[in-house]
Amino acid sequence: MRRARRTLAATATLAVASTMLTGCFEEPSPHDAVRDFLVGWQSEDYDLAAGRTDGDLATVRKALSDAKLELDAASFRFKIKSVNVTGDESKADFHAEVDLGENNPLWEYDGILPLHLVDGSWKVRWSPSVLHPQLKEGQRFAVDTKPVERQPVVDKDGNALQSDTYLYVVGVYPSKLGDQAEDVVAKLSEVTGYAQDRLLSRIRSSPPDKFVPLVTFGHSRYQAMTSKLAAITGIDTQPQKQPVNPDAPRQIVGTVSALTPETEQKLGGPQRAGDSIGKSGLQQAYQDYLTGSTETKVITLDLKTGKEVTRLKEWQGRQNVPVKTTIDRSVQAAAEQAVADTDTSALVAVQRDTGEIRAVATKNMHQEKDALAGKYPAGTAFSIVAADALLKSNVSPKQRLACPEERTVGGAKFVHAGQSTGVPSSATFQENFAKGCVTALASLARRVTAAELAKSASAFGMKQPWRLPLKSFSGSLPALSSDADKARAIAGQNVEVSPLSMALVGAAVASGTWRPPVLVTDPKSPDPAAEIVPTVQPAPVPVDPKVLPVLRTMMRAGAAGTPAQAGSGRVYGVTATAGGGLTWFVGWQGDVAIAVLSKNYNAGAVAGSFFAGLKNSP
Template identity: 85%
Template sequence: MRRLRRTLSATVTLAVACTMLTGCFEEPSPHDAVRDFLVGWQTEDYDLAAGRTDGDQVTVRKALSDAKLELDAASFRFKIKSMTVNGDESTAAFHAEVDLGENNPLWQYDGKLPLHLVDGAWKVRWSPSVLHPELKEGQRFAVDIDPKPRQPVVDRTGESLQTNTVVYSAGVYPANLGDQAEEVVARLSEITGYAQDRLLSRIRSSPPDKFVPLVTFGRTRYQSMKSKLDAISGIETKPQEQPVNPDAPRQIVGTVSTLTPEYEQKLGGPQRAGDSVGKSGLQQAYQSYLTGSTQTRVITLDLKTGKEVTQLKEWPGRQNVSVKTTIDRGIQAAAEQAVADSETSALVAVDSKTGEIRAVATKGSMHQEKDALAGKYPAGTAFSVVAADALVKNRVSPKQRLDCPQERTVGGAKFVAAGQAAGSTSSATFQENFAKGCVTALASLARRVKAEDLEKSAEAFGVGQSWRLPLKSFSGSFPELSSDADKAKAIAGQNVEVSPLGMALVAAAVSSGTWRPPVLVTDPKSPDPAAETVPSAQPAPVPVDPRVLTALRPMMRAGAFGTPAQAGKAKVYGVTATAGDQMTWFVGWQGDVAIAVLSKNYNASAVAGGFFAGLQNPS
């Protein structure tokens, strides 16, 4: 389809060019010959072009056709620059644009057409220099490419987050094929599905003594096709190592595949058949950085020796680079071990002082990107951390006494304290009810705070913010609050949706005193040009009110104390919450590492405890 679009574009350009060329001159002159030659060359009407030269018609037709094959060109476009006439001699200067195809560079050069009168008709004086001023007899064009190996995704220390695997490139040395090239590519096309004309054009446009990779296979597919490949005379298969097997966090790093015919058709960028292509995660999001762009040279070759004569043009290509993440292998290992014993869990760990993501681990049906970063889940009473910001600012003291009945109705909305014992609890404080997640006590505070104050607190803690992350993520959603019932539901997190990543950043804000947006990749600095919609800038950090920190940190210390989250002697801060559908949250921190854990049919605070223990006692 990409080549078809180029052909259509060239046809449109041709229509304009014909008008321009025809209208350039008022009197009979060499312009008809110039026009017909360039139009014929551009539209592959080589009979028309050859008929306007004084050369052997067969020789000219073949030279023009071979030029397109030798350059693997998608299209030619021409524009007349000037023309001079001196008696029965004339010279036309033209500008050429050659689309080298497959998103390779556009080659532009200036050429000249010498003309003279032959039996009263203007003819282009034929020689190879008509095609390019530096092309001589006994020479041909070629395109020499130097693809760069794929670079790895690395952790925060620069260590690769992939291990090497062997891939197999099937290709040819054009010089060894003789006149069998068409037969070879026909058989290769039949067993691989790659377009025969594309394989053939790569061979014919390459230097004859250079190995031309045509198709690359992973180990399994290669083993299944080895006997068929071995049966094609002229095909050689070369193994090579590439860093493509993802280490943890596997779904964040992403998978890599060899380029299939289907991917080749739909992908833009510098890919050629046989290249590797990211299929998911950061490997996909940063495909154009990891692969860079191929170095390309247009050269002339000696037809007899096949050796390079002249370099006509060189494009060094964009250097491909590693993608440096914020992942910490030690923290990631602790996260992987912590979720291992649960049935279904997601854990996200961030650095409290920077917002950098240190680990993402999931178990069961949860996916590291789709659930841990981008999942949309009820916040439950874990959202009381954010609500407390608004409540404390409205002079609700952590020492205030609150009842925690089994049931309570606020503004017509009914709340049930699941798992909580009913009875006289007037001695319990706001801090104690916060720590045990008593939804009926928390909901009772709805009348103590304005809707806009809750909205401001949610925004300050990143809920609904448009942050910049190369993978899909969810910063949360906060509803419009039009009644006491709505406010009570918000305080209890029943009408608020969040992701584990979003809640880990909430914990980090209380720990460090400032909410910061998440960071997963530190280099390259700018978003990948191939990525989908990515905000141009991160939201600014938001300091937490010191009064809130003074109240909230002891509340979260009380929330973790005596729970499975408390690991060893190191202080753990946090809150355990329920979120319906047998889901539980733990949101908190230890030291500079803040986490959010979401578990189904399992105690999230137990996962957190295993994680913090793993940080203290790494294996």
């Protein structure tokens, strides 16, 4: 459709120019011949164009048709610049724009149409230089391309997060085909589904002695196609090693596939066979950076020797670069091991003082859709954020709170459901926080305003429009219009969060400052092909220095004596429930903060396994 729109717009532009020029000349005028020739060339009405020249009609028609094939052009667009008449001779200057169908600028050049009177009619004096001033007899156009290999996605130390695998590129050497090109293309089109005219254009537009990639297969599809391909005489297959097999975290890194007829049509032609296309994750989000753009030269070739005569235009293409992530392989390995024995879990680990994502591991959950972008009830894990608001409202961590099995606040009923086992009948706020007694925590709703809860939620990143190249969710807190709403919020029943957003909450308490998440450190700017909104990260938000040491003490109490404290070193955190069999752990050890969401499994035990598995753990 992009090509069609350009052609239509070009025709309209030339038609308008023609109308304007028509009034500037008295008949007889060369203008009609100039207009008809360029309109015919542009719209592929080669009979119209050839009829306005003094050349052999068949020769001119073929030359114009061949020019499009030789350039593999999506469209031509022309603008008449001037027409000058001297007696029975005339000269028209025109400007040409050629869409080469590559991920490069348009090829633009200025041309000249010499005209003379033939039996009282103006005719374009035909020669190859009519197509381009530097095209001579015995020459033709060609487009010489040099694809660049895909760059890898790498971890924070620059090591590739994928291994090499082979793609199989089927192509031809034009010089070996002779007059069999159309037959070979027809057979290849039939078995692969690629458009026959596009395959033929690629062959015709290339230097004859250069391998022209036409179709690319992954290993399994190539094996399935081997017998059909073997029956086509004249094609060659070249295995190409590319870094496309993702390592952990696989769904974050993403997958890559060979270009297919469907993706080629969807992408509109910038890629060619032999290219690899990111299908998911960072491979998709950073497609343009990882692939760059093809180095392209428009040249003329000698028809006899097939050698380059003149270089008419050259584009170096955009340099492709690796995408450097914040993933740490040792942290990722510990995360993978920690979730391995669970049924359904997600673990996100971040560097506490930078917000950099060190690991994303899941079991029967999706690393992007669930761990980064999932919307799950926060449960009593939200008590970390609520505690910030309550402490600012002068609720003492030593205040005594009853932890009954049931409690009603503002008409909303809360049940501890056994989660407060081990909580004394008149425990402190800190003890109820550590054990996750929902009835005790909900009772504090009247001690804090809705605005104070919302302010703390915002300070810990909820609803913040942070920037990540993949889908993510920063959390949501509804309007709190009653004590019941506030009680539900403190208990996390009307609050939605993602494992990523909660890992950042843990990191904020650990470091003293909430920071937005970071997954890619280089390139610095968003990928041109990705729609990343916003383009600027929100500013870090310090935790109130009066509240911070109290929160840390409460989270230390929350982790002490729990499965989360299974490894060496001091662990801080809370284990929480969220209903439906979901449990949370949010906390940190050393410089790594985590959030674990698990179903029908103790999230604290997953956290303990993770911390125990960390190499060089404090």
